[in-house]
Structures are given as structure tokens and as C-alpha cells.
Amino acid sequence: MKKALVPTLVLVISMLAYQRAVSQQGASSRAESMDKSAAATYEHLASAIIAIEATEDELVKSILLGYHAAAQGHLKAAAMDEKGRASHLEAAASEISNIANEGDKRIQAVRQRLAKAGHTHNTDAVTKEDFMFINSKEKKDIVALARRVGQMGESAKTADVRAVADELGTMFDKAIAPE
Amino acid sequence: MTFRPVHTLLLFTVGLPACGETKPPTPPAQPVVERPKPSEPRFVNVAPEAGLTTVLYCGGTDKDHLLESVGTGAAFLDFDEDGRLDAFVVNGWALDETPSQVRIKGRNALYRNLGDGRFQDVTDRAGVDGDGWGCGVCAGDYDNDGHVDLFVTGFGPCRLYRNRGDGTFEQVAERAGIEGTGWWSGAAFFDADGDGDLDLYVAHYIEATFDEVLAARRTSTWREKVKVMAGPFGMRGGKDRFYRNHGDGTFRDATDDVGMTDIAESYGLGVLASDLDNDGDVDLFVANDSNPNYLYRNDGNGHFQEIGTWSGAGLNTNGVAQAGMGVDGGDFDGDGLQDIFLTTFAKDHATLYQNLGNLSFNDISASLALKPLTYETLKWGCAFCDFDNDGDLDIVIANGHIYPQVDQESSLNESYRQLPTLLRNDLGRLVDVSRNAGPGMQIPASARGLAVGDFDDDGDLDLLITAIDAPPLLLRNDTTHPGHWLKLRLVNRHGAPAINARATVQTGKSRLLRELRSGSSYQSQNALEMHFGLGAASRIDQLEIVWPGGQKTVERGLNTNATMTFREPPPVTAEPTR
Numbered sequence: 001m002k003k004a005l006v007p008t009l010v011l012v013i014s015m016l017a018y019q020r021a022v023s024q025q026g027a028s029s030r031a032e033s034m035d036k037s038a039a040a041t042y043e044h045l046a047s048a049i050i051a052i053e054a055t056e057d058e059l060v061k062s063i064l065l066g067y068h069a070a071a072q073g074h075l076k077a078a079a080m081d082e083k084g085r086a087s088h089l090e091a092a093a094s095e096i097s098n099i100a101n102e103g104d105k106r107i108q109a110v111r112q113r114l115a116k117a118g119h120t121h122n123t124d125a126v127t128k129e130d131f132m133f134i135n136s137k138e139k140k141d142i143v144a145l146a147r148r149v150g151q152m153g154e155s156a157k158t159a160d161v162r163a164v165a166d167e168l169g170t171m172f173d174k175a176i177a178p179e
Numbered sequence: 180m181t182f183r184p185v186h187t188l189l190l191f192t193v194g195l196p197a198c199g200e201t202k203p204p205t206p207p208a209q210p211v212v213e214r215p216k217p218s219e220p221r222f223v224n225v226a227p228e229a230g231l232t233t234v235l236y237c238g239g240t241d242k243d244h245l246l247e248s249v250g251t252g253a254a255f256l257d258f259d260e261d262g263r264l265d266a267f268v269v270n271g272w273a274l275d276e277t278p279s280q281v282r283i284k285g286r287n288a289l290y291r292n293l294g295d296g297r298f299q300d301v302t303d304r305a306g307v308d309g310d311g312w313g314c315g316v317c318a319g320d321y322d323n324d325g326h327v328d329l330f331v332t333g334f335g336p337c338r339l340y341r342n343r344g345d346g347t348f349e350q351v352a353e354r355a356g357i358e359g360t361g362w363w364s365g366a367a368f369f370d371a372d373g374d375g376d377l378d379l380y381v382a383h384y385i386e387a388t389f390d391e392v393l394a395a396r397r398t399s400t401w402r403e404k405v406k407v408m409a410g411p412f413g414m415r416g417g418k419d420r421f422y423r424n425h426g427d428g429t430f431r432d433a434t435d436d437v438g439m440t441d442i443a444e445s446y447g448l449g450v451l452a453s454d455l456d457n458d459g460d461v462d463l464f465v466a467n468d469s470n471p472n473y474l475y476r477n478d479g480n481g482h483f484q485e486i487g488t489w490s491g492a493g494l495n496t497n498g499v500a501q502a503g504m505g506v507d508g509g510d511f512d513g514d515g516l517q518d519i520f521l522t523t524f525a526k527d528h529a530t531l532y533q534n535l536g537n538l539s540f541n542d543i544s545a546s547l548a549l550k551p552l553t554y555e556t557l558k559w560g561c562a563f564c565d566f567d568n569d570g571d572l573d574i575v576i577a578n579g580h581i582y583p584q585v586d587q588e589s590s591l592n593e594s595y596r597q598l599p600t601l602l603r604n605d606l607g608r609l610v611d612v613s614r615n616a617g618p619g620m621q622i623p624a625s626a627r628g629l630a631v632g633d634f635d636d637d638g639d640l641d642l643l644i645t646a647i648d649a650p651p652l653l654l655r656n657d658t659t660h661p662g663h664w665l666k667l668r669l670v671n672r673h674g675a676p677a678i679n680a681r682a683t684v685q686t687g688k689s690r691l692l693r694e695l696r697s698g699s700s701y702q703s704q705n706a707l708e709m710h711f712g713l714g715a716a717s718r719i720d721q722l723e724i725v726w727p728g729g730q731k732t733v734e735r736g737l738n739t740n741a742t743m744t745f746r747e748p749p750p751v752t753a754e755p756t757r
């Protein structure tokens with residue numbers, strides 16, 4: 001996204017430079033006015049960039065909240081539905097995996113497109129992977145929880161299912177809390 | 180040579196911790212047994228005198244685009260059904276750098292094994308030369324006529340070579356309904372829905388056009404030293420495909436119907452079609468480059484659910500998606516479940532996923548010390564194979580960098596052409612014996628494909644390796660004092676290799692499991708026969724074969740050092756009820 005703005009900026013700056021050159025003999029007050037105008041435009045652009053980044057943060061956060069809600073829903077269903085417990089647990093495991101990967105497969109494909117355009121976020125100190133909310137330590141723990149949930153099977157006890165739901169809630173809240 | 184009983188391997192599998200990379204690797208527990216000196220491996224490259232001389236092209240010298248780095252695959256197969264393993268190698272194209280244009284359209288090569296150590300190039304007569312930019316190969320009798328067919332992937336349309344049974348093939352991809360262009364890599368035939376014919380999965384690497392390949396410039400920097408090609412991260416991945424076999428010689432794209440929609444558009448390379456949960460149907464693992472691997476669980480009716488990440492086989496133990504290249508499955512720890520071995524990029528370790536049952540996997544690379552053993556090399560074709568016939572599965576890996584520019588900067592301490600890796604299984608501990616494994620293992624190459632088979636029919640496993648811009652290597656296994664062995668040819672009711680049949684050999688307390696598979700490794704095809712190293716056991720207590728569909732054949736008291744053929748029994752018909 002930032003990269004897409006670069007050509008626009010270059011164009012604006014070039015036009016300003018050109019206009020400045022042809023008006024060398026013009027009044028200095030006009031030049032000053034143009035400088036102010038360029039700065040103001042850039043200011044607006046900066047606000048837009050910052051707003052877009054904040055919007056992306058909120059969007060991804062809401063996506064993660066959606067996975068979490070879905071996972072909790074499946075875990076609740078697993079706790080109540082003894083017959084369908086295994087499939088609810090597996091569905092919960094899939095949603096928990098989505099949290100770990102900061103997106104399901106569709107979102108991952110979008111992130112790849114963004115990366116191609118040079119748009120990245122935080123680089124994990126350990127794994128060098130790009131992430132927004134879930135760092136490598138958190139990812140590792142969440143993946144491990146997903147595995148555990150996926151393997152609990154139909155013989156899982158209701159209390160154990162509720163325990164992993166609590167565990168997930170704690171992990172998730174910690175992961176998306178502001179740094 | 181004396182031998183190590185396989186059952187002792189079980190000792191180390193108990194209680195393996197899920198070690199992170201930050202912890203020092205914990206050596207597996209060593210059983211208290213008298214341990215003989217393992218045999219010295221010896222591999223010799225006999226490709227030139229055998230006549231395997233076709234140069235396998237892959238782009239220009241500078242490798243400006245990723246297509247020029249992926250190389251091609253190889254296959255051992257008995258296409259003429261004379262009992263000897265023939266060799267097939269896939270070829271790409273050579274490019275000029277300035278101007279960037281096609282210099283040579285490489286031709287695949289099919290070599291007929293003459294049985295005296297020599298091969299005859301029968302490509303033209305067989306009609307499998309192709310003129311596209313080839314990538315991978317897998318084999319299987321898709322039309323149930325008793326003859327093994329070849330499927331060749333590539334950049335552009337794929338090729339399906341139907342074996343006519345008279346030493347010739349016809350290219351029928353379009354007629355069979357396998358259409359579309361793309362950049363196809365690994366593939367495997369397998370009977371997904373248990374209807375008695377082979378379906379097909381094809382991994383799609385990256386969306387790209389040939390114009391983009393020709394126009395590509397090196398824009399990335401490798402380790403802040405040299406300018407290299409860009410990708411794959413940031414490039415648009417391709418969608419893998421599943422083709423359902425109609426049973427009449429045609430296929431239909433049923434990817435969405437069976438639940439295999441590749442919505443992540445991951446960079447698919449290696450394909451492993453295997454019954455990983457021992458439930459009688461075939462599951463599928465896809466090694467994805469720089470993305471989580473896929474593990475598709477088969478519900479028994481040919482519908483799949485992707486469970487890679489939460490199965491434990493999608494990411495490594497640190498939760499990282501590695502650059503998956505090649506893959507193989509094998510019962511490494513002797514527990515009756517097939518483990519998964521994955522090859523990866525340079526400066527990263529290969530990964531061994533231990534199968535815990537019920538499609539739960541645990542990355543045990545740290546406890547096997549795979550990081551120090553495999554970290555530096557860029558790894559591609561791979562195989563579990565018992566090269567020394569001692570009764571346990573060793574691991575062989577074909578290596579080669581993708582950036583020729585690493586040779587220009589000595590401080591990188593890397594080389595474009597690399598040596599293969601041979602990891603010997605010593606009581607569950609992997610020992611790198613590569614540099615003492617004979618002259619064939621000391622040939623630097625930018626290797627890619629790897630196929631395993633006993634081409635000289637002497638009871639031990641040989642290696643067929645492809646390398647970029649070079650002829651293939653045929654590494655004959657001359658290891659001395661190998662143990663006893665058994666080779667099985669499992670033939671289905673149509674007379675062709677019974678893909679995904681499984682056999683378990685029991686000698687004393689040890690049980691060895693093998694599965695006959697199409698595809699796997701990296702864009703390659705192992706021989707469609709099973710090889711068992713048996714160590715000191717000179718007699719087989721029991722052989723159990725489970726055929727696709729579930730029927731069993733049990734034999735007792737078999738001799739060793741022999742090649743045996745078993746045919747699938749006729750279907751059991753239900754007694755008519757009155």
C-alpha cells in the first residue's frame with residue numbers, strides 16, 4: 001500500500017519542482033505559498049497512511065476476534081454435545097490454527113499479495129516471520145493448543161473441554177492486547 | 180557385518196520431548212545391546228558408462244527467475260515389464276541470458292535397462308521425449324490396462340503418457356481431461372475414493388508467464404552479499420488440483436468437490452499420497468514452499484479435510500512454515516506408523532515429523548540433531564531407504580543451491596553445487612556418513628530429483644539423482660556385507676503395481692512396514708517395488724500384505740534374498756442369500 005503511494009508522491013514533488021523552476025522570476029510569496037500547500041498535502045497523505053494502517057490493524061484484530069469467537073463456540077458445543085464432540089473439537093482446532101496463522105487460507109493469500117507489494121508489519125526477532133499480533137512464541141503456544149484440542153476426541157471430558165476454552169481465552173487476550 | 184534388531188528402535192520413541200531449537204538436542208536413548216560396527220556405505224556413479232548422458236537443462240546460467248531453479252525429476256520404473264528397472268528423466272529448457280531467449284528445448288529421456296549395467300536410450304521409439312519445459316514425474320496405471328503410465332508435470336501443459344504395453348507411449352493428457360497450463364511440480368496417482376482406479380493430485384507452484392521468466396532480473400539480495408532471483412515469497416502461488424478418474428480413461432477436475440480447494444494458493448512442491456493413519460484410505464501431504472504444509476485427511480469416501488496446522492505436520496516445532504521442497508514417508512521408528520520427512524531451504528534444517536497416530540505429528544528434528552546435520556545445504560529429493568540392509572530406515576537427500584551467485588562470494592561459505600547427504604540410522608540416531616560413502620557421494624551438483632530402486636537387481640537400493648544443467652547421476656550401491664533382503668512386487672488384479680498396497684514383514688520381534696507409492700521425493704518416482712533390509716534375519720516369519728480395498732494376503736516362513744511377486748486376490752463375493 002505504501003509502495004503504491006510512492007509514484008503519486010514522486011509525481012507531486014516533480015510537479016512542484018517544475019513549477020518552482022519556471023517561476024524562478026516569480027514572487028517569492030507565491031513560492032512560499034506552494035511550499036505550504038505541498039506540506040499540507042503531505043500532511044493529509046500522512047494522516048491517510050496512518051489511518052489506513054490503523055484500519056488494517058483493526059480489521060485483522062476483528063478477523064482474529066471472529067476466529068476466537070468461532071473457536072469458543074465450537075468448544076462450547078463440544079462441551080454440551082457428547083455425540084458430536086470430536087467434530088466440534090476439530091472445528092475448534094481449525095479456528096485456533098487460524099488465530100495462530102493470523103488468518104485462514106484466504107487471508108494468508110491476501111497477506112502474500114501485500115508482501116509482494118512490499119507491505120509488511122512486524123518482523124519476529126526469532127523466526128524473522130512477518131506478524132501483526134501473534135509473535136512466534138505465542139504462535140507456537142497457540143498451535144500446540146490447537147493440536148491438543150484437535151486430538152482430544154470424543155472421549156474428552158466436559159471439564160477438560162472447558163479448561164481448554166479458558167486456556168484459549170487467556171492466550172488470546174494476551175496475544176491481542178496492545179503492546 | 181552384524182545387525183541391529185529393529186525393535187530396539189522402539190526404545191527411543193517413548194517420551195520424546197517436543198524440543199525447541201533453542202534447547203540442545205537430546206540424543207535418543209541407547210539400548211543396552213552389543214553393537215556391531217555398521218557397514219561402510221559405498222556409492223559409485225555409473226551414469227556415464229551406463230549411458231545416462233542426457234543433459235538436464237533448467238534456464239540460463241544466471242538463474243534470473245525461479246523457474247530456472249526448480250530443476251527436474253526422475254523415475255525408476257519397469258515400463259517394458261521385463262523385470263528390470265528402467266530410468267526416466269524429465270528435461271527443461273536452456274535459456275540464453277542476453278538476449279533472454281530459448282536456446283535449447285530439452286527432451287526427456289527414457290533409458291531401457293539392458294541388464295548388464297548398460298541402458299539404451301529408447302526415448303524416440305517410446306514417444307516420451309516431450310518438448311515442453313518439464314518439471315516432475317509420477318507413475319501409475321491410470322487406465323487399468325496393466326501397464327504403468329507416466330505423468331509428467333511442467334511449466335505449461337502437463338503430459339500424460341499412456342503406456343501401450345509394446346514399449347511405446349501415447350500422449351493423452353488433453354484427451355484424458357487433464358488440461359490447463361501452469362507451473363506444475365510434484366504429483367501422485369492414488370485411489371482417493373476406493374473405486375479401483377487411480378486419481379491424480381498435482382501441485383501447482385507459482386502463477387507465472389513465460390514472458391515474465393524471460394524478462395526477470397535479479398532483484399533480491401542473498402544474505403546481504405549477492406544479487407539473486409526474487410521469490411517465491413511475494414509471488415502469487417498456484418492452485419493445486421485434484422483430478423478424479425472416471426474409470427474410462429478420462430479425468431475431471433474435482434478439486435472443489437473433494438474439499439481440496441487450494442484457497443491459500445500456497446507454493447506446492449512435494450506430494451506424498453499415503454495412508455498415514457492406517458485406516459485403509461489414502462491421505463495426502465503437500466510440501467509447501469514458505470507456507471504451511473497441507474495434510475488432507477481422507478474420510479474414507481474420497482472427501483478430504485485439510486488439517487495440516489493442527490495435526491502438527493503443517494509447521495515446524497517453532498510454529499514456522501518452512502520452505503518445504505521434497506517429502507517422503509516411512510516407518511522410521513518401527514512403530515507401524517509412517518513418519519514424514521521434509522526437505523527445506525538452505526540455512527534451515529530438514530524436518531522429521533514423527534507420526535503419533537490418528538494423524539497427529541510431532542516434529543522430532545531437534546532430538547535427531549537434524550539441524551547440525553542438514554542446516555547448511557539446500558535440500559530437495561529425499562527418501563527413507565535402508566541402503567545397508569540392516570533393517571532400519573536411513574535417509575538420503577539430494578542437495579543443491581538455487582543461486583549460482585553464491586559461488587562468487589567466498590564469505591558466504593556456500594556453494595551452488597553441493598554434495599548429497601546420507602544419514603545412517605544407528606539405533607535411532609542419525610549419523611552423517613556422506614563423506615565416507617564412496618566416490619558417487621562426492622560429486623558436487625545442483626541436485627534436485629531423487630529416485631530410489633535396485634536397478635542392478637543385487638538386493639540393495641541404488642539412487643537416481645537429477646542435477647541442473649548436468650546429466651543425471653546413477654549411484655550404484657556397492658556397500659559391502661549388506662544384510663539379508665527381500666523385494667516385493669505387488670501386482671493388482673489388472674497386472675500393474677498395486678499403488679498404496681502395504682506390506683509388513685515380521686522377523687523375530689521386528690516388524691517392517693512398506694507402502695507402494697506413486698510420486699513423493701521431489702518431483703520424482705521411486706521404483707514401484709518394495710525393498711526390505713532384513714539384517715541378520717535369514718527367514719521371514721510372516722509377511723502380511725494389505726491390498727487397496729482391504730483384502731489381505733498372509734504368507735509364513737519365506738526365504739530371504741529374493742524378489743517375490745504377489746498378486747491381489749480376486750474380490751470376495753458375498754454368499755447369495757435365500
